[in-house]
Structure formats: structure tokens, C-alpha cells
Amino acid sequence: MASTEASVPRLHLRVANKKAYVWDVEDIATIRTKHRLCGVFTGTLPHMSQQNLFLGVPMVLLPEEVVLLVENELAVLVDDPNAHIQPSVPELQRWNAKEKELAQLRLAQLNAAIASLPAVLSEEAMQKRKERELKRQAAAAKAAEAAAEGSIFAPPENAPPPPPPPEPQYTVVIPASSISFEWYNDSACHYTTIQSAKEAGIWEYPSNLHERAKCGVFRGLWEQGMYMGGGIKFGGDYLVYPGDPLRYHAHFSATVLESPTFSLTPMEIVAHGRLGTVTKKSHLLCGWDDEKKEVSYLSIEWAGFG
């Protein structure tokens, strides 16, 4: 894949079901700090998939962010399902052996850690534990005696040999990213332009005037140095931050108007303006002109009188 800027490799955005995900933490850091895009974390914890207070990788990008990254030649789209190839038997065996080795290593480390722990049980507890153990042994002996006396539950003479003890169980860690697998190869499913990804059927955005307007407005604000987040909490299309959202409050909520003639009612102006004033934000009307490919802005605030 020949990149125009050979020195900076393009980020790989992994597309599944027409959404672009970023699985690599380093890539997420690059997108946030260098490219000034926030995305949204969507990964939950495997054992608590219902909680959504603390989310992690993968990060899903807004479609506008994806279009911007690809158009600026900072990222390529990867057809993720097709990058996973059917693994061969030797590949799976190698993977299995490696996992087992890792599990043994982990077990050994755990045992070593336990052995090095100081004894924490008190004298009294040790005594109680010993008594419990003796009681259990007595009960077991009684049961064995009963069985020997010709119980119907006694095993028959010609019983088959017991099955071999199962292999010790261990936890398999599934890595977040597939790139370490031998059966993952994305070199053949890169798309360097939105158009080529659309032709391959893995991407659709932007597909109409409204989506083109959103991409145009997003780019316009981004080029002014703004950071954008989802605007649902303030009834707009975006929340606009003058710097990283972790450091700044949003100054604006923004709505996208897809053409200069797109209808806008005075009631919308009142609603946006009033909400913005209460929350110490201005509301931005972002007007897109699809012929000129230009954005212009109007800021709304309550007048302070009347």
C-alpha cells in the first residue's frame, strides 16, 4: 500500500457492519492528540457487559470523523470480516500450544506468589480447620463402610477404568485486536478512499445531502481548531469545544442546516438560543452550501432584553 506520506503510516480503521472501530490504544491516543478527534468508547467488561459507566476499547468513530481521517490521508478503511482468514490446523495447534505455555507460566507465577505470602491464619483458626478436617474424614470412613456392606450403589466388579483426569483448566485471554493472529491479514482489504470503500460495499457515509452537509460542517469546525462531540444532550448535532473536552467546557452546540433554503422556524431559534444561554453556550447555526462546498456560521444568543 503506497502512501503519499511514506514517513507516517496511515491508521487502520477496522470496519464492521459499516461502523469504523479502533482497537489499538496507541492509535486511539494518536487520533485524540494529533488529529483532535474524540470518537466514543464502546467496549464493556466481558464479565459485566451491562454496565456502561466505564467503557474502553474498541473506540467507534463518528462517520464524519472517519470521512475526515480518510480524506486527509491519515487513515485507511479495513474490511475487517474479510481480513480474518480460515485458520489452518497447524496454525491453530501452534496457537493452542502457546496459550498452554502461557497458562502454565501464569500458574507458576501465581503459586510462587502464594508461597511467598506470610501465613495469615491465627492459631485458633488453624485449630478449627484441623477439627473440620477430622470430622470430614470420619464421615467419609463411615460412608465407605456402608458401601462395603453390599449396598446396591456399590460399583460392579467389571467396571470400565475411570477416565483419565481432565487437563487442568486455564483461562484463555482473547486479545482485543486480531492483528497478532496468524489467520489475520488485512493487507488485501485496505481502502484508501471513501469512494473505493463505497464501491467495495463496506462503507456508505455520506450518501445524501444531509450527510454531506454534516461532513462539510464537521470539517469546517475541525479546521478552525474545534473538537466535536455528540450533541444529543443539548438538542443539536454537535457539541463544539474550543480544545480537548477533558480540558474545556463546550462553548457551542451546533445544528447543521443542509442548504441555504432549508427551512428554519423562529421557534427553533428561540429553543436553541434559550437553552444555549441557560447553559452558558451559544448556539451555532451551520449553513452548508453544497454547490460551493462551503460552511457559514451564525451564532445565536438571547438578546438580553424584551
Added chain:
Amino acid sequence: MQAHPSYPALAHVLPKYPRAAGSLFQAYNDIVLVQEWTDVKVLDLEGISRAAITGKKPKTDATSYVVPCSLAETLSFGWLTTAFTLLSDPPEIFLAITSDDASIVYYKLSRGIVKPQV
């Protein structure tokens, strides 16, 4: 309406733009009598089929611009930018939104990305 003391100042535009007459009349009276602006004038803006009001807020020297509209109208982004252009691009205009029950509300529109006041 013709008997109202404000009518003479508006007589040249009210019959010209009947659809905008109600909101202009209401906004003009509010600006003059309630907000007590001074140097109030009426400007004919043919491009958006209505008249705008200019004047100075009490204790200020800068000219402010008011464009009246009714709550029932449908505007557009292009309409608003045309209003700015017809008023020779002031940094901000006030949109006076009027309703049938004689209530009125003003919103300040500024060109470009203007930070909210702290």
C-alpha cells in the same frame, strides 16, 4: 392601526409588505415605547420583503439593528444571511420574534463563530 401614534413613522412600509406588517408594527412599538431606544428609524429591505428597525439602546452610542418576524413564518439560513447583507453586514442583528398574543422575544444573531459572553 392608522389611528395609532406610531403609524405615520411606518406608513411607507406597512402597506408595501402586508404579510410582515403585524410583526413590524408590534416590534416598532416595543422598541420605541418599552425598550426606549433612541434615534429609531425604519429601513426598507426589499430583498426579504419587510422593513427593519435601527436605533440606539438606552445609554449607548452604537447603532443596533432589529429584523422583525412572526412566529408563524418559516425562515432559512439564506434568509438570515440576506438580512445581514441588506443591512451592510453589521456584526450582529436582533431578530424580533412576535406572536399573535402580542408577546415578543429578541434573539441576537452574530455572523461567524462568536464565543458566548462569560
